[in-house]
Amino acid sequence: MSFRNFPMVPRVVFGRGSFNQLEEILEPKRGNNESPFIYLVDDVFKGKESLISRIPLKGNDQVIYISADEEPKTIYVDAIRDDIAKQFSEVPSGIIGIGGGTLLDYAKAVALMLTNPGSSADYQGWDLVNNEGVYHVGIPTISGTGAEVSRTTVLTGPERKLGMNSDYTPFDQVVLDPELLDGVPKNQWFYTGMDCYIHCIESLTGTYLNAFSQSYGEKSLDLCREVYLEKDEIDEDSQDKLMMASWHGGMSIAYSQVGVAHAMSYGLSYLLGTKHGVGNCIVFDQLEEFYPEGVKEFKQMVVKHGIDIPKGLCKDLTDEQFDTMIDVALSLVPLWENALGKDWQKTITREKLRSMYEMM
Numbered sequence: 001m002s003f004r005n006f007p008m009v010p011r012v013v014f015g016r017g018s019f020n021q022l023e024e025i026l027e028p029k030r031g032n033n034e035s036p037f038i039y040l041v042d043d044v045f046k047g048k049e050s051l052i053s054r055i056p057l058k059g060n061d062q063v064i065y066i067s068a069d070e071e072p073k074t075i076y077v078d079a080i081r082d083d084i085a086k087q088f089s090e091v092p093s094g095i096i097g098i099g100g101g102t103l104l105d106y107a108k109a110v111a112l113m114l115t116n117p118g119s120s121a122d123y124q125g126w127d128l129v130n131n132e133g134v135y136h137v138g139i140p141t142i143s144g145t146g147a148e149v150s151r152t153t154v155l156t157g158p159e160r161k162l163g164m165n166s167d168y169t170p171f172d173q174v175v176l177d178p179e180l181l182d183g184v185p186k187n188q189w190f191y192t193g194m195d196c197y198i199h200c201i202e203s204l205t206g207t208y209l210n211a212f213s214q215s216y217g218e219k220s221l222d223l224c225r226e227v228y229l230e231k232d233e234i235d236e237d238s239q240d241k242l243m244m245a246s247w248h249g250g251m252s253i254a255y256s257q258v259g260v261a262h263a264m265s266y267g268l269s270y271l272l273g274t275k276h277g278v279g280n281c282i283v284f285d286q287l288e289e290f291y292p293e294g295v296k297e298f299k300q301m302v303v304k305h306g307i308d309i310p311k312g313l314c315k316d317l318t319d320e321q322f323d324t325m326i327d328v329a330l331s332l333v334p335l336w337e338n339a340l341g342k343d344w345q346k347t348i349t350r351e352k353l354r355s356m357y358e359m360m
């Protein structure tokens, strides 16, 4: 038996206001004038001077605003890389992603594509990246995905939605400043936070569970419960806790796997472009059969915070469209195996998936 040897984020700073230390963190990594720092920033922050004015720009450093309305696509990653490569004669000193999972994934992917030839679509899969990327830094502004700790960057390509999973993918540095979570809209706070809650449930009830994953998953689940069940409002304490829940949830799935909700949510996302957080909620809401306690608690949290879970997404779909979603979901074999064991195909037939999607 061979055990997987996982890379981890080697440096992390945590604390309210820690964003102000960015200059001190980055300066030792700076090359010459032709080698700037490039900031990929969620365009929701355009004009928000309280954040933008604190980005420590010098020389040719650049801010590139990117919309998080759509999940990252390989064609956009390639275009950003080409644009940077055209402007500077040397590779940048670093790529810094500021935003949610979308921007964090862009930063990881662009950093890798600046030192690896071809299209990012060529690297969707496991361990296909050959060269170390440019130094890259992740600064989350919404919590839940675990993208700040993970070994992947999830991209939608011409043929598949699949991450660039590699030892070079994790960030070299993460800045966890809970103050940056100010301003997240309530529904989105819930959807992205539930990504973390669902990571925990899928990891802790899965057949791949081990003491490593359990230790992180249990802590993360406790923190999610404090944030979403015990508190009536989003205060500083709950921001701090959700940021750490996301981190631990990401660590938990690193050494296990996600499950039914993620497999089905990938199908929705591939066909309909449904974003990861809300897609997971739409699916999880219907998964009592697989995760009875988790779904019961989830429904309590939905009611407590008055969240809208969209319904009726699949009501007008054609047979062909259902088939596409079912194909995507079924292709995620490790997720099903983690959720239901080696015999998962006995329960999860195409008909079963169709009837489940019809409820969403």
Ligand code: NAD
Binding pocket: 042, 043, 044, 068, 069, 071, 072, 099, 100, 101, 102, 103, 105, 141, 142, 143, 144, 145, 146, 147, 148, 150, 151, 152, 153, 154, 180, 181, 182, 183, 184, 185, 188, 191, 192, 195, 275, 276, 277
């Ligand atoms: P997101 O980055 O898509 O952002 C969601 C929304 O919140 C956007 O409208 C964004 O503009 C807004 N927002 C973010 N921070 C804000 C702030 N401080 N104030 C106001 N608005 C703010 O959300 P997400 O749920 O964090 O990320 C989803 C993405 O993460 C998907 O593309 C998914 O594939 C990816 N993902 C990656 C991993 C991984 O391990 N790499 C894991 C899970 C999900």
Ligand code: ZN
Binding pocket: 145, 195, 196, 199, 262, 276
């Ligand atoms: Zn997830």
